[in-house]
Amino acid sequence: MGLLTGLAIAAGAAGTVVAAPAVLAVVGFTSAGIAAGSMAAxxxxxxxxxxxxxxxAGSTVAICQSIGAVGLSGGAAAASGGVGLLLGLLI
Structure with a gap:
């Protein structure tokens, strides 16, 4: 594995952990609840x-709202980082 491949993998893993809550907030899953008139609504x-x-409970909407309200748990961050790692490998 080359240096650029390693950097792409690390960037993918870190990027998804940071981006997931931010993207959910933009869509309308906020810490104050689901924003009226948003895609989340x-x-x-x-x-x-x-x-x-x-x-x-446990549906996609419920999980997204949970992440929007309190952020990613350790397990969810690891899963999100794993997805980013796979995306980094594909680049």
Whole structure:
């Protein structure tokens, strides 16, 4: 593995850990809750309709809101970093 490959892997892993909460905030999953009129609000509405009136615990919307509210846990950061590592390997 060359130096540039190693740097791409490290940048991918670190970038996803930093970017995931920021991207979720832009979409509308904020620390204060789901922003009215945002893409997150649309996703929450669709999820609630699909499940019969509420957002199911453990659903994609629930997980994204959790990350938006409190950030990534250690396990989630490791998983996100792993995805970034794989993306770095593909570059």
């Amino acid at each position: 649309s996703l929450m509405s669709a999820s609630a309709v699909a499940s019969g009136g509420g957002v199911v």
